[in-house]
Amino acid sequence: MTAQTATVQNTRLGIWLMIATSIVFAAQDGISRHLATNYSVMMVVMIRFWVFALFVVALAAVSTGGLRAAAKSHYPWVQLARGVILVAEICVMVVGFVKLGLIEAHAVFTCYPLLIAALSGPILGEKVGWRRWTAILVGFAGVLIILQPGFAVFSPWALVPLLAALLFALYGLMTRFVARKDSAPVSFFWTGVVGAIAMTPFGLATWTWMTPADWGWMATLCCTAVLGHWLLIRAYAVAEASAIQPFAYLQLVFASTIGLFVFGEVLRINVVVGASIVVAAGVFTLWRQRVREKAAGRAGQSTGQDLRSAAPDPDSVKSVR
Numbered sequence: 388m389t390a391q392t393a394t395v396q397n398t399r400l401g402i403w404l405m406i407a408t409s410i411v412f413a414a415q416d417g418i419s420r421h422l423a424t425n426y427s428v429m430m431v432v433m434i435r436f437w438v439f440a441l442f443v444v445a446l447a448a449v450s451t452g453g454l455r456a457a458a459k460s461h462y463p464w465v466q467l468a469r470g471v472i473l474v475a476e477i478c479v480m481v482v483g484f485v486k487l488g489l490i491e492a493h494a495v496f497t498c499y500p501l502l503i504a505a506l507s508g509p510i511l512g513e514k515v516g517w518r519r520w521t522a523i524l525v526g527f528a529g530v531l532i533i534l535q536p537g538f539a540v541f542s543p544w545a546l547v548p549l550l551a552a553l554l555f556a557l558y559g560l561m562t563r564f565v566a567r568k569d570s571a572p573v574s575f576f577w578t579g580v581v582g583a584i585a586m587t588p589f590g591l592a593t594w595t596w597m598t599p600a601d602w603g604w605m606a607t608l609c610c611t612a613v614l615g616h617w618l619l620i621r622a623y624a625v626a627e628a629s630a631i632q633p634f635a636y637l638q639l640v641f642a643s644t645i646g647l648f649v650f651g652e653v654l655r656i657n658v659v660v661g662a663s664i665v666v667a668a669g670v671f672t673l674w675r676q677r678v679r680e681k682a683a684g685r686a687g688q689s690t691g692q693d694l695r696s697a698a699p700d701p702d703s704v705k706s707v708r
Contacts, residue, residue, distance in 0.1 A: 401626020405634040408618040413641035415611040416493070417649060418604055420484040426595055428481045431605070432474060433590025436583040438609035442616065443579035450572060457576035461568035469561045469574070470581025476554035479547060486544040489646035490654055493639045494533050494662040495548040500669040501526040502556035504676075510560050519675050522668040529664030532657050633670045 422431045447457035460466045483492035501523045507513040515523075534545045565574055597605060622631055639662060646652035 397625045398627070398630050401622045401631045402634055404618050404622035404625070405631040406637055408615055408622060409635060409638040410641050411611050411615040411618060413638050413645055415608060415615060416484060416489055416638075416642050417645040418608045418611065419481050420489060420650065422597075422601060422604055422608065423481045423485050425601065426597060427590070427593035428478050428485075429586060429589040430591075430593050430595070431608070432478050432481065433583075433586040434605055435609055435612055436474065436579065436586050439612050439616070440579040440583035442613045443576050447572065447576050457572055458580075460565070460573055460577060462565045465561055465565050466569070466574065466577040467581055469558055469565070470578055471585050472554055472558045472561070473578060474582040474585050476551050476558060479554060480551035483544070483548040483551060486547060487542070488650060488652040489642045490652050491533065491545065491658055492548040492551075493642045494658045494665070495530060495545065496552045496555075497636065497639055497662060497665045497669060498526055498530050498549070499552040499555045499559070500672055501665070502552055503559045504672045506556055506560055507563075511564060516675070519672050522671045522675070526665045526668030526672075529661040529668065532661030532664065534661075535657060632673050636666050636669065639666065 419431065443457075444454065447454050450457065480492065480496065483496075487495075504515060504519050505523050508515045530549070534549075562574060643652075643654065647654060
């Protein structure tokens with residue numbers, strides 16, 4: 388088998404793993420919507436993060452260096468802020484699922500890569516060219532089509548997933564910042580542990596006992612969180628992130644399908660049109676980022692420089708919901 392054939396096969400496997408990840412996370416969103424309709428959002432997220440924290444601790448314990456290596460960060464305060472911002476984003480997004488439904492909440496949330504691209508300049512000092520700025524503006528035109536501000540159908544709750552997208556964009560930028568010195572396993576460890584600690588006081592304060600059936604759904608939710616992250620880790624282990632990231636948008640399709648057939652949500656034409664524009668703009672920004680990274684790699688090779696690129700945090704592609 389040639390190296391090129393192996394690369395193609397690895398990319399195909401990575402794509403299938405990303406598709407499986409999107410299906411699992413879409414199911415997770417549907418279960419979150421069901422549970423948060425009847426129980427405190429903070430309690431549901433807390434229990435999820437308890438199990439997620441056990442998962443990352445167990446993963447770190449069997450990895451090289453153990454827990455000590457996983458907990459050692461060059462940016463502990465930034466890692467702490469990352470974890471807090473992420474759990475806040477998840478809580479906000481689950482509220483969006485309850486108030487708007489899976490279809491519209493996901494349609495608006497898909498703009499988060501555009502927010503990352505727009506904020507990467509002022510926050511990380513990265514250069515954003517006119518092509519990506521054009522894609523960003525076109526993408527936000529799609530968001531406006533979804534939200535329909537000024538029309539009678541507009542709901543202030545529609546701004547909730549937009550806030551979640553902004554929070555996740557900040558989380559993604561902070562992930563890229565800490566990746567300059569912290570490895571992906573370190574960031575992954577801090578994500579789970581900080582999230583569990585941050586949510587515990589709020590979750591316990593709003594604790595109510597679930598019915599036996601809903602405890603079953605809660606257990607399933609926790610299993611989807613662990614399985615989804617395991618699939619995501621495997622996807623990034625076998626294929627380049629830039630090759631498989633666009634397939635993460637399939638979560639919008641799978642979540643919308645659950646919204647339609649399980650929760651009886653309505654798919655409005657403006658949401659279809661707007662979401663299509665946002666996704667197209669987002670895929671374009673990912674493609675431009677890949678072009679820039681390849682150009683930088685060629686420049687580094689021509690000058691004999693050692694270019695280091697950190698592996699992506701498994702949370703930095705949606706979704707950890």
